[in-house]
Structure formats: structure tokens, C-alpha cells
Amino acid sequence: MxxxxxxxxxxxxxxxxxxxxxxxxxxxxxxxxxxxxxxxxxxxxxxxxxxxxxxxxxxxxxxxxxxxxxxxxxxxxxxxxxxxxxxxxxxxxxxxxxxxxxxxxxxxxxxxxxxxxxxxxxxxxxxxxxxxxxxxxxxxxxxxxxxxxxxxxxxxxxxxxxxxxxxxxxxxxxxxxxxxxxxxxxxxxxxxxxxxxxxxxxxxxxxxxxxxxxxxxxxxxxxxxxxxxxxxxxxxxxxxxxxxxxxxxxxxxxxxxxxLRGSVRLVLEKRRFVTPTAQELTFRTRGRLRFLPGQYLELDVPHRHPDARGTRREFSFVSAPADLPTLRIAYKDGDQKHPSSYKRALAAAQPGAVLAVTGTWGDFVLPRGGAPALMVAAGIGVTPFVSQLRQMQSLGVQRDVVLIYVASEAAELAFRDELEATGVRAIVFTRDEPTSLAPNWTWAQGVRLDAAGLERVVPDIAARNAFISGPPRLIADLAPALQKARSLTTDAFAGY
Structure with missing residues (x-):
């Protein structure tokens, strides 16, 4: 910026x-x-x-x-x-x-x-x-x-x-x-x-x-x-x-x-691949941090000779507020031929590294009340939904939620175990069939999801508050169906 x-x-x-x-x-x-x-x-x-x-x-x-x-x-x-x-x-x-x-x-x-x-x-x-x-x-x-x-x-x-x-x-x-x-x-x-x-x-x-x-x-x-x-x-x-x-x-x-917000220091504790092409970073917070499930943070990673995109990026929270002082984020990593200087610096950070959160923002949050919700995620765009569903689970909140999860293949379904543990009803779009799906998870076949396909698998979309997190192209493809929802909130991203 x-x-x-x-x-x-x-x-x-x-x-x-x-x-x-x-x-x-x-x-x-x-x-x-x-x-x-x-x-x-x-x-x-x-x-x-x-x-x-x-x-x-x-x-x-x-x-x-x-x-x-x-x-x-x-x-x-x-x-x-x-x-x-x-x-x-x-x-x-x-x-x-x-x-x-x-x-x-x-x-x-x-x-x-x-x-x-x-x-x-x-x-x-x-x-x-x-x-x-x-x-x-x-x-x-x-x-x-x-x-x-x-x-x-x-x-x-x-x-x-x-x-x-x-x-x-x-x-x-x-x-x-x-x-x-x-x-x-x-x-x-x-x-x-x-x-x-x-x-x-x-x-x-x-x-x-x-x-x-x-x-x-x-x-x-x-x-x-x-x-x-x-x-x-x-x-x-x-x-x-x-x-x-x-x-x-x-x-x-x-x-x-x-x-009343200020910068918060994060100490990197560990990193792991959650899919062949996506990494999760786990931090411990130094200082007071407040956020709502679905919001995002801005992470500053200083490094020498940054490219034109600078030293700050935004990441949705994977962890729930109830998990603090542990904090988790995730990002796409392994399929980029020419990563930005920021991504290279982030990949080089070792456990013990101290980074700064310069703020938390966002309105990608579930409305109050118990209105049914539709969550549509593409790839690593599932992260804000993990935070929301984990927070609901920790508080014992019951809500009618349908998760549509789109990924290139079954191996790219990040945080599957955590999502299944929340009890959410999910419909998965992947080329290959995932093994050992939970009873309330369904494989819809195929990686392509369009407006007609969304209406077919979620016929009551007009009764739901819709949330979609993923690349702008997916949001545009689903717009005709999503406009029929009670409300629509989007979280578009284009990578780092």
C-alpha cells in the first residue's frame, strides 16, 4: 500500500x-x-x-x-x-x-x-x-x-x-x-x-x-x-x-x-504442512490480543530488500479466541514458482522468531442469533470458518451450518479433522473421493462448483446467511446463487 x-x-x-x-x-x-x-x-x-x-x-x-x-x-x-x-x-x-x-x-x-x-x-x-x-x-x-x-x-x-x-x-x-x-x-x-x-x-x-x-x-x-x-x-x-x-x-x-488496539508480538512455536501445499504456523502471543472469529490480522515480517508488495500481509485466524494465547494462521506455500520476498522471509522464520501483529480487522463474522448459515470455502480459504466453528464448539453453541468445501483434490482439504470434530454438515467438491468421510460429510464429486451446482446441493439457500471465502473468480461464479441468500459476506484473496 x-x-x-x-x-x-x-x-x-x-x-x-x-x-x-x-x-x-x-x-x-x-x-x-x-x-x-x-x-x-x-x-x-x-x-x-x-x-x-x-x-x-x-x-x-x-x-x-x-x-x-x-x-x-x-x-x-x-x-x-x-x-x-x-x-x-x-x-x-x-x-x-x-x-x-x-x-x-x-x-x-x-x-x-x-x-x-x-x-x-x-x-x-x-x-x-x-x-x-x-x-x-x-x-x-x-x-x-x-x-x-x-x-x-x-x-x-x-x-x-x-x-x-x-x-x-x-x-x-x-x-x-x-x-x-x-x-x-x-x-x-x-x-x-x-x-x-x-x-x-x-x-x-x-x-x-x-x-x-x-x-x-x-x-x-x-x-x-x-x-x-x-x-x-x-x-x-x-x-x-x-x-x-x-x-x-x-x-x-x-x-x-x-x-484501543496496538501491536502484539508473536513468538513462533512451530510450523507444519496441513496439506501438500499449505502450511500452518503456531504462535504464542505476547500482549493482549482481541479478535472475533472470522476476522484477520496483519502480520509484519521485516526482511532485507522487500519487493514491491512490502513487509506486511493479512491472514485469517485459524484458531478461535478461546485458544489464546495460542494463535494459528495458515497460508498457501508449495505450489508457487516465484514466491514474493515476503513469503520467502516467512518460510525462513524459525521457532523462536518474534513477529508483530499490527492490527486485527474485518467484518467476516457470523451475525448474532441462530439464523442458518452457509459457509463456502475454496482451499486455504477455509481458515476463517475453522475459527468460527471451533469457537462455537468451545462455547457449546448450536447452529444450523452447511459448509461447502472446494479443493483441487482430497489431500488439499486442510483442517479436515478439526472441522469434522465440530459436527458441521459439509459437502466436499474434489476430483478424487476423500476416504473415511464423517457421517455428516458428503462428496459431491468434481472440483468445479458453479451457481447451479450450489443451488442443487443447498436448496434452502434463501433461508441462510451466506459467507464465502476464496479467490475472486469463485465468488463471481457463485454470485447468481449467493444473491438469493438472506445476506452475503465475502472474503476474497489473491495470494502472497
């Missing part, structure tokens, strides 16, 4: 520099370049020093992303005072990641905090949000959408934009009416979108995963709060307002209150 955001912000900066040369009202190109150079050097130096002291891996992408965001928030300058203020904002932003943190995880958006400090206290620079201009609005929208689409935050930022624009339009109407001036709805909406920093704030700052709460409804709540405060900035003592970056900081505090 950092590299994608970095490329998008760098492209936006390049566009801004080109536009500044055309006399379009942008800051001077030299001011932009000088301010970025100061921000990049200061932030990278502070990050490198802090991470060396704390024995953390240095992530240059993260430093440059913070520098580029601050470049668009702060006023570019060539004066000594202005550049010093920008440098101070960068240093404060970087330090906030380590000093304003909870159990190793920063609470506030670093760029927003750095900009707010120098602006409120008048320390040489100030937040001008010069990115909020019509000539950049299309570029911000296109590049921001690319980031949001990849990080699956489109709906969250859309909620923010709807609230922020709506509140801003109401504010304009009230102010124009008080001044005795005419109000035009179309002009007010256009002004809110093209001549404000809402697009940039939402796409590149609000969407930061590290400062969002874990559940979708919580994320929507944060987005709405930031939208209200950004759309109608509240004056504080006549000195400053709670607008833009300060609105985001208040949203960060709400997110922190929702989650």
Missing part, C-alpha cells in the same frame, strides 16, 4: 509542478521542490534515527509518503522561516509515530498532527491545503480512486465526502443568507468538491489503515464525524478552527476509542 500511495502522490506532485509553470495560480515550482526536499530529508532522518533506536525496520516509503502529504497540506516556501516551519512540521509528524503511540501503534495521522502543531502555534509555517484547487481536482480524484480501489476504502471515503459536502453546502447557504446574497446549490456543491481539500483529505489521509478502527460500522462513524467537522469548521476561542487536519485528528481519537 505504501508504494502505491507513494507513486500516486509523486505523480500528483509532478502534475502540480508542471501546472505551476503554466501560470495556473499554483505555488512556485521552486518553492514546491525546496519544501519537498526539506520535508523528505527531515522526516527520513528522524524516522531512521527513531527506528534504529527502537530496533525497527526503516521504511523509506512511509517517510516519503508523509513528506508528500505534508507538501500538499503546508504552504510551500523559499524563506528561511517558512522552510524551518516545514522542517519542524515534518519532525513533529515523524516523532508522533513513536511518541503518541499505544503498544507500538501510532494513534494520530502523522502528517495531520505535524501540520496542526505548526499552524496552531504559529511556528513559521501553516496549513494552506493548496492541493484543494480546481486545476488539481481531477488528478486528485483519479489518483485517489486508484488508491481507494486497491485498499477497498471507496465506500468509507464516499461516506466522508457525502457528509462533508452536505455540511459544507448547508454552511454556505447559511452564510450567504446571513449576508443577503443569492445561493446556488450547484455552485455550492462544485465549490465543496473542486475548491476544497475534501478529495485529498479523504483519499490520502482518512483512508490510512493504521488509524482506522477494525469494524466497518466504526469506520463509517469516523468518516461521518470527520466529514461534519471538516464541512463546518468549529471555531475554538477565536484562535483556530477544528477544520481539515484537526477534524481528522479528532476522528483518529474516535477510532482509537473504538479499538
Amino acid at each position: 505504501y508504494r502505491l500511495v507513494l507513486f500516486a502522490l509523486a505523480a500528483l506532485a509532478a502534475i502540480a509542478i508542471v501546472l505551476s509553470l503554466t501560470g495556473s495560480g499554483m505555488p512556485n515550482a521552486v518553492e514546491i521542490l525546496a519544501s519537498f526536499a526539506v520535508l523528505a530529508v527531515v522526516i527520513s532522518a528522524v524516522d531512521a534515527a527513531a527506528q534504529r533506536i527502537l530496533r525497527l525496520p526503516w521504511r523509506l516509503e512511509s517517510s516519503l509518503v508523509t513528506a508528500l502529504i505534508l507538501l500538499f497540506v503546508l504552504q510551500p516556501s523559499l524563506t528561511v522561516a517558512g522552510l524551518a516551519g516545514n522542517a519542524l512540521a515534518g519532525a513533529v509528524a515523524s516523532l508522533s509515530k513513536y511518541l503518541i503511540a499505544w503498544r507500538g501503534r501510532h494513534i494520530l495521522n502523522p502528517a495531520a498532527f505535524g501540520a496542526a502543531v505548526v499552524t496552531i502555534f504559529g511556528l513559521g509555517s501553516f496549513s494552506s491545503w493548496w492541493v484543494g484547487t480546481p486545476v488539481l481536482s481531477v488528478a486528485v480524484a483519479v489518483l485517489g480512486l486508484a488508491v481507494l480501489w486497491r485498499t477497498e476504502k471507496v465506500r468509507i471515503v464516499l461516506v466522508f465526502l457525502l457528509v462533508a459536502v452536505g455540511v459544507s453546502v448547508v454552511r454556505q447557504a447559511v452564510q450567504l443568507q446571513a449576508a443577503g446574497l443569492a445561493f446556488e446549490l450547484a455552485d455550492a456543491v462544485l465549490f465543496s468538491l473542486a475548491q476544497s481539500p475534501f478529495l485529498f483529505l479523504g483519499a490520502f489521509m482518512l483512508s490510512e489503515p493504521l488509524t482506522l478502527p477494525p469494524r466497518r460500522w466504526q469506520q463509517f462513524s469516523v468518516a461521518a464525524l470527520v466529514g461534519i467537522l471538516a464541512g463546518w469548521p468549529i471555531a475554538i476561542g477565536g484562535l483556530f478552527t477544528l477544520g481539515q487536519e484537526r477534524a481528522l485528528l479528532i476522528g483518529n481519537l474516535l477510532a482509537f476509542a473504538f479499538a
